[in-house]
Amino acid sequence: MPDPRSIQLPIFSESARFEVSRKLGKTEFACDLSVCHGACCTMPADAGAPILESEIAELERVFPIVKKYLSEESIETIEQTGVWQRERDGSLTIPAIRGRDCIFVTYENDNSGIAFCAIEKAYRASEIEDFPKPISCHLFPIRIYPKKDTFEIVYEKISECKGGRTRGKRERMPLLDFLETPLVRALGEKRIKHLRQAFKIADNKSNKSL
Numbered sequence: 001m002p003d004p005r006s007i008q009l010p011i012f013s014e015s016a017r018f019e020v021s022r023k024l025g026k027t028e029f030a031c032d033l034s035v036c037h038g039a040c041c042t043m044p045a046d047a048g049a050p051i052l053e054s055e056i057a058e059l060e061r062v063f064p065i066v067k068k069y070l071s072e073e074s075i076e077t078i079e080q081t082g083v084w085q086r087e088r089d090g091s092l093t094i095p096a097i098r099g100r101d102c103i104f105v106t107y108e109n110d111n112s113g114i115a116f117c118a119i120e121k122a123y124r125a126s127e128i129e130d131f132p133k134p135i136s137c138h139l140f141p142i143r144i145y146p147k148k149d150t151f152e153i154v155y156e157k158i159s160e161c162k163g164g165r166t167r168g169k170r171e172r173m174p175l176l177d178f179l180e181t182p183l184v185r186a187l188g189e190k191r192i193k194h195l196r197q198a199f200k201i202a203d204n205k206s207n208k209s210l
């Protein structure tokens with residue numbers, strides 16, 4: 001499995017090529033926050049969420065807007081270290097507090113303990129127009145990893161998402177449908193259309209190229 005810290009998610013050019021496991025087309029998934037409590041915003045990890053170089057300016061732009069949703073600790077951390085950091089391998093990430101809570105995490109006001117992204121909260125409230133959240137967070141539990149000449153689109157099967165797998169099966173929700181918006185955002189409509197068509201065609205290849 002590639003190291004998540006090596007992830008790069010360019011605004012994929014027309015010429016970029018991808019490999020997709022057939023398993024991805026068969027996976028059923030729909031996040032169930034009542035089970036996971038938004039664990040992907042707070043789970044322990046070696047590094048925070050990967051971001052693109054182009055997203056640094058977006059994060060700096062939205063911080064003053066989402067500040068009102070953040071904890072004192074998040075605000076202090078951001079004011080001391082900024083909204084991004086460079087990892088030893090050169091990749092860019094969002095800092096996390098004590099190796100788990102994303103600095104942009106916020107919580108529901110209903111004592112449910114459900115964590116979610118303050119940027120997404122502001123976006124849904126129309127306080128931010130064109131940046132729902134970093135694309136790697138938007139796509140999760142799908143990750144896109146650079147390989148030699150291609151990118152690999154992978155479903156990260158983690159224990160925290162068990163509720164998402166159960167709900168996905170119960171509702172017969174394909175992962176590709178559930179994450180269609182971020183997939184289109186990352187790869188473009190044409191590629192997603194192609195991907196859907198490809199998964200309807202039965203063949204013996206273990207991978208598809210977009």
Ligand code: SF4
Binds near residue numbers: 032033040141160163
């Ligand atoms: S990606 Fe997994 S951990 Fe995150 S909200 Fe969905 S089910 Fe929960």
